[in-house]
Amino acid sequence: MNINEFEDSLTQMTKPEVNQLKHEDMLAKEMIKAKDRSVVSIWWLAPPFYILGMLLIKALFNPEGNFFNYLVELVFFQKYLAISLFYLIPGILICINSWSIWKIYFIAGRPQSIRFIKSVWLNVLIILLALILLLL
Amino acid sequence: MLSIVSESALLHKIEKDPASFAELFHLYYKPIFGYIFRRIGDFDTATDVAIETFTKIFQHIRYFEDRGISIKVWIYRIASNEVNQYFRAKKKHNKLFERLDTNQDFRHYIEDDRARLEAELQKHHQYLSILEQVKTLPVKYQEVIALRYFEGKENKEIAEILNLNEGTLKSLLSRGLEKLRLKCNPI
Numbered sequence: 001m002n003i004n005e006f007e008d009s010l011t012q013m014t015k016p017e018v019n020q021l022k023h024e025d026m027l028a029k030e031m032i033k034a035k036d037r038s039v040v041s042i043w044w045l046a047p048p049f050y051i052l053g054m055l056l057i058k059a060l061f062n063p064e065g066n067f068f069n070y071l072v073e074l075v076f077f078q079k080y081l082a083i084s085l086f087y088l089i090p091g092i093l094i095c096i097n098s099w100s101i102w103k104i105y106f107i108a109g110r111p112q113s114i115r116f117i118k119s120v121w122l123n124v125l126i127i128l129l130a131l132i133l134l135l136l
Numbered sequence: 137m138l139s140i141v142s143e144s145a146l147l148h149k150i151e152k153d154p155a156s157f158a159e160l161f162h163l164y165y166k167p168i169f170g171y172i173f174r175r176i177g178d179f180d181t182a183t184d185v186a187i188e189t190f191t192k193i194f195q196h197i198r199y200f201e202d203r204g205i206s207i208k209v210w211i212y213r214i215a216s217n218e219v220n221q222y223f224r225a226k227k228k229h230n231k232l233f234e235r236l237d238t239n240q241d242f243r244h245y246i247e248d249d250r251a252r253l254e255a256e257l258q259k260h261h262q263y264l265s266i267l268e269q270v271k272t273l274p275v276k277y278q279e280v281i282a283l284r285y286f287e288g289k290e291n292k293e294i295a296e297i298l299n300l301n302e303g304t305l306k307s308l309l310s311r312g313l314e315k316l317r318l319k320c321n322p323i
Contacts, residue, residue, distance in 0.1 A: 006317045010285040013262045018170035018253065022245035027187065028161045030236055031194055032154060104199050 042122065044093060045129050048085040052136075071136070090130035097123040097130075143207050150197055157194055164208065165190065168215050174286040175219050175278070177257065177267045179250045185222050187233045189215045205296055212297040216283075220275045269319040277312030284309060 001009070055074070059067040075082040101120045117124070149156040168189060173182040192214055200210060236242045257264065263286075270278055283294045295305045 001317070001321050003314060003317055006320070007313060009262075010266065010281075010313075011288075013266065013285075014260050015174055015263050015286055016170075016253065016256045016260050018166055018173055018256075020249075020252070021166060021169060022248050023183070023242060024162070024165050026239075026242050026245060027190075027236070028158045028165070030232060030242075031161070031187075031190060032157055104196065 042126050042129075044089055045126065045133070048089060048133050049129070051085060052133075086133050086136065090133040093130045094127050094134070097126050147197070147200065147207070154194075157197065160193075160197070160207070161190060164211050168211060171212065171282070171287055172215055172219055173253065174263075174267075175282045176222070177264065177271075179253050179257075181222065183246065183249075184233050185218050186215075189218045191232055192218070209293065209296045212283075213299070216279050216297060220279065223271075223275050223278065266316070266320065269316055272319065273312060273315055276308060277315060280305060280308045281312050281316060 051074070052071075055070040056067055059065040059070060075086075101123050104120055104123075105116065146156070146160060150160065165186070169182065169186045172186050172189070173179065176182045176185065189211075193211055200207065205213075237246075270281055273281070279298065280294060283289045283297060284291070289297075291302055291305055291309075294300075295302045298305065300308070
């Protein structure tokens with residue numbers, strides 16, 4: 001069979017058709033119900049910023065207080081808590097949000113910069129806040 | 137399928153109310169499921185990949201931007217990528233599918249659909265033997281052959297779906313077709 005005959009046979013062959021799918025309606029409902037169960041939430045940053053806020057207020061209202069001394073004390077006396085709040089949470093959030101931005105960029109078909117920034121501004125904000133915590 | 141005006145109206149509606157996604161889902165689920173089913177030739181895997189495809193579409197529809205491609209092309213592009221990923225990694229089981237699989241009604245519907253589509257598959261012997269050979273080709277040939285000869289799409293639309301220029305597509309098609317011919321009719 002030459003290439004033209006082969007191509008004709010492929011074009012003319014019958015293929016399975018999908019005319020009815022009983023699971024379609026239920027799937028549509030469930031998919032909409034399951035919307036956005038993402039764990040990539042800005043609220044994960046609330047505990048470390050709450051602690052920082054408390055330390056800042058303590059430093060402001062105590063005439064001899066120093067914010068950075070309080071921070072060092074916290075790291076010294078609450079080692080695991082400090083590592084979780086100031087390294088683990090921001091680190092994980094930076095990774096998840098960077099991955100999310102990359103995925104959105106490709107799935108959205110490489111959108112224009114302004115439209116893209118509008119779409120991912122929350123992810124960028126989370127990364128910036130997490131960076132502040134990490135660099136502190 | 138949707139015109140450009142109704143496409144943007146529907147997108148606007150989904151942006152305001154995510155439940156309107158159901159309209160888009162019902163428009164495209166059957167044709168996309170058909171495309172995935174004809175590429176994979178297995179009901180359970182096709183269902184899994186179709187659910188994964190529409191989960192991705194639902195999660196990312198608000199980022200869709202009209203840059204010369206229609207929603208239909210974008211949806212085919214995602215479906216094609218998901219099928220390719222399946223062939224590369226044999227990754228299976230979308231979480232939603234796993235959760236739904238525990239629901240009696242859903243399982244009952246799935247069993248009905250499976251029985252009907254498996255019977256439908258067995259009616260097309262030539263297609264089944266060609267599909268077996270297509271699956272042995274590299275993924276880049278599989279997708280062009282499936283879109284051209286299983287879905288009957290024109291080169292222009294295939295080039296849009298795969299984000300290729302028409303020249304590259306023609307050369308991929310011709311090389312893929314020759315490889316397939318040799319597999320089907322070994323000299």
